[in-house]
Amino acid sequence: MTTRPRFGPVARRMVSEEIRDTLLESIESGELPPGTQLPSERALCQDFGVARTSVREAVQSLIALGRIHKIGNRFHVTEQLPGVTVDPRKSRVRELFECRRVIEVSIARLAASRASDTERDELVKTADAFVEGMPLEDFRRSDRLFHWAIARSCGNPTLQELYGKVLDGVFASEEFRTLLDSSTNAQAVRDVIAQACNAHRRIAEAIKRGDEDGAAKSAESHLNEVEHSMIARMI
Amino acid sequence: MTTRPRFGPVARRMVSEEIRDTLLESIESGELPPGTQLPSERALCQDFGVARTSVREAVQSLIALGRIHKIGNRFHVTEQLPGVTVDPRKSRVRELFECRRVIEVSIARLAASRASDTERDELVKTADAFVEGMPLEDFRRSDRLFHWAIARSCGNPTLQELYGKVLDGVFASEEFRTLLDSSTNAQAVRDVIAQACNAHRRIAEAIKRGDEDGAAKSAESHLNEVEHSMIARMI
DNA sequence: GTCTGATGGTCTGACGATCAGACCATAAGT
DNA sequence: ACTTATGGTCTGATCGTCAGACCATCAGAC
Secondary structure, eight states: OOOOOOOOOOOOOOHHHHHHHHHHHHHHHTSSOTTOBOOOHHHHHHHHTOOHHHHHHHHHHHHHTTSEEEETTEEEEOOOOTTTSSOHHHHHHHHHHHHHHHHHHHHHHHHHHHOOHHHHHHHHHHHHTOOTTOOHHHHHHHHHHHHHHHHHTSSOHHHHHHHHHHHHHHHHOHHHHHHTOTTTOHHHHHHHHHHHHHHHHHHHHHHHTTOHHHHHHHHHHHHHHHHHHHHHTTO | OOOOOOOOOOOOOOHHHHHHHHHHHHHHHTSSOTTOBOOOHHHHHHHHTOOHHHHHHHHHHHHHTTSEEEETTEEEEOOOOOOOOOOOOOOHHHHHHHHHHHHHHHHHHHHHHHOOHHHHHHHHHHHHTOOTTOOHHHHHHHHHHHHHHHHHTSSOHHHHHHHHHHHHHHHHOHHHHHHTOTTTOHHHHHHHHHHHHHHHHHHHHHHHTTOHHHHHHHHHHHHHHHHHHHHHTTO
């Protein structure tokens, strides 16, 4: 009997969840500091391009989470306990992710357009080298190799050099190392590795078939997922 | 007028899209090689935890994409022709403009969201300092000051540092200096300065009013105009 | 203090996505 | 030839999201 690939359950995200998390990010990044009034429901509807019911649901869950409260008929960002409001470690991680998002998405797009056949094949091969359950040290080394391979095929030496500095910052980061310390949260590390396996494969495949938008979107999704995962673990 | 963060439209993903892309990844990764029979709809339903309608829709779109085909009453993975490679050659100027486009557009967007009131006022003032017909040396110095002022208000020190290196590259560039040499083409220099005056003012005004999209678009337009202008002069 | 506009709250009807299930025609396997 | 498995089609139901209407209350201007 021949085996076939097995697939996991489909991930589903509700519109209100997307909105809630986006607002949460704005609160935690300082874009919406404590005490600030939240944009009105109608304004948020326009921004997000959704109905008031979706925004309302998201806002209600922020209330439930204790992140916003009502003063009169206006919502405000709730003060958080000292030490929690602005975490310098979180700021650094966000900063690095923001840099990665700015450069990595463009690099992936350029690589999809410019990489040679050999480079594309190498990328897919490098992505396939990731396996779930692999040791953390191997993962980090392969992770860097993978992203650097993409940078090498973007066809822009200056961008490549800049990205090298971002990678240096990421891999020198104490916060990243702490978060991925396998002795403190083995299951979480396994999840991150599994997620990276899938994401890297998607990015490599998109680059392989020359899908610029696909490569850019996959790179951005990957970064968002990893960032969410890491920020969540820093609570 | 106090500014508020702006949000983009919510990303929405249908269940069938998730499934389609997951299957596509399996095909392109070699997990489902060309010629292989696709798992049955019912088997995929169980794997993904969805209804047959969702799987059917995903499978139908793979057919539409030409990735699978039907033999009898079974679906099989379709052979693909090798992709066409594109190997463009870029000059140093294009490379630097590309780096600027990648970082500068994001910096402008971030500055529009995060700059303090003081910083916004400074930007408008710096932009107003440009006057048509100003000496080239003054222009280059003010140009750098203006772009650096935007970088300083983007709220990300790492991105700021990276951009500093790009600016160093731009202003150290022999090609840029040669192209702006006033002794060889005074009229062209006047045109570039005039264009920059207008563009800088637009960028500053967008940042002043907290218009992230406007700031990003103005920054990108400016770069495209200058690049086109310079590339045209390199023929 | 009054008035106006903006806010959040609630409700309704509609639509699309997805579901579970049933049934059928055809092909594959035994 | 028969059985089983496959994809195709259809129905009714549920849920998420939508657009819109209307209302009570609050904030801001005068």
